[in-house]
Amino acid sequence: MIRVVLADDEPVVRFGVKAVLATARDIEVVAExxxxxxxxxxxxxHRPDVAVLDIRMPRLDGLDAAGHIRERHPDTKTLVLTTFADDAYISRALGEGAAGFVLKTGDPQEIIAGVRAVATGAAYLSPLVARRVVDQLSRAHPRPAATQRIAALTAREREVLGLVGAGLSNAEIAARIHVVEGTVKVYVSTILRQLGVRNRVQAAIIAHESGIIPS
Known part of the structure; x- marks a missing residue:
C-alpha cells in the first residue's frame, strides 16, 4: 500500500484529489x-511514501515544504500539483528535489500514475507539464544545449535516460533492457553525475529537451 500525505489549502481541491486517489486500491491518503x-x-x-503538495499554500509553500521533506525525510518522495500559471516555480521545484509534476486540471488518472511512479523512485512529468517545462527551459537552454549534454553518454546510458524521461522506475527499466535492477541503479547514478544534475526529474527534463523519449 502506498501511503500518502496530501496538502492543499483549498478544501475542494483536497477533496477531489483524495477522491481520485481513493479509486486506486494500492493508494491510501493517511493525512491531509x-x-x-x-x-x-x-x-x-506518518512517514508516508509520497507527499502530494500544492505549490501555493500559506505559511510554507509547497516548494519549501518539499525541500524540508527532502532534507529531513528523504524516504518520502514529493509530487507537486501545479497549474500552467506556475511556470516561474519550475526551476525552484527541481532544486527542492520534487520527484514529479502533475497538472491540477489534467487527467485525474495522471495523479494516480504520478503517485505510483514517484513511490517507486521514478520521476514523473504529466505530458502537458513536461511540454510546458521543456518549452520554458528551452528558452533559456535551447535544444542544442541538451543534445550536447548527452553527447558524452554511451548509447546504453542514453537509452536509460530516455526511459527515465518516460517515467519508468529502475525495475521497469531493468525489465525493458534485460538487465538486473542493480545495473540500472549504476547507470542512473552515472547519468546524473555526467549530466551534473541532482535528481531524476532534472535528468528527465534533459531527456525531453534532447528528444530521446522512446515512442
Whole structure:
C-alpha cells in the first residue's frame, strides 16, 4: 500500500484529489494538510511514501515544504500539483528535489500514475507539464544545449535516460533492457553525475529537451 500525505489549502481541491486517489486500491491518503508547515509535520508523524503538495499554500509553500521533506525525510518522495500559471516555480521545484509534476486540471488518472511512479523512485512529468517545462527551459537552454549534454553518454546510458524521461522506475527499466535492477541503479547514478544534475526529474527534463523519449 502506498501511503500518502496530501496538502492543499483549498478544501475542494483536497477533496477531489483524495477522491481520485481513493479509486486506486494500492493508494491510501493517511493525512491531509492545509499548508506546507502542517504537511512537513504530518510527514514526520506518518512517514508516508509520497507527499502530494500544492505549490501555493500559506505559511510554507509547497516548494519549501518539499525541500524540508527532502532534507529531513528523504524516504518520502514529493509530487507537486501545479497549474500552467506556475511556470516561474519550475526551476525552484527541481532544486527542492520534487520527484514529479502533475497538472491540477489534467487527467485525474495522471495523479494516480504520478503517485505510483514517484513511490517507486521514478520521476514523473504529466505530458502537458513536461511540454510546458521543456518549452520554458528551452528558452533559456535551447535544444542544442541538451543534445550536447548527452553527447558524452554511451548509447546504453542514453537509452536509460530516455526511459527515465518516460517515467519508468529502475525495475521497469531493468525489465525493458534485460538487465538486473542493480545495473540500472549504476547507470542512473552515472547519468546524473555526467549530466551534473541532482535528481531524476532534472535528468528527465534533459531527456525531453534532447528528444530521446522512446515512442
Amino acid at each position: 494538510a492545509e499548508n506546507g508547515s502542517e504537511a512537513v509535520d504530518l510527514v514526520a508523524r
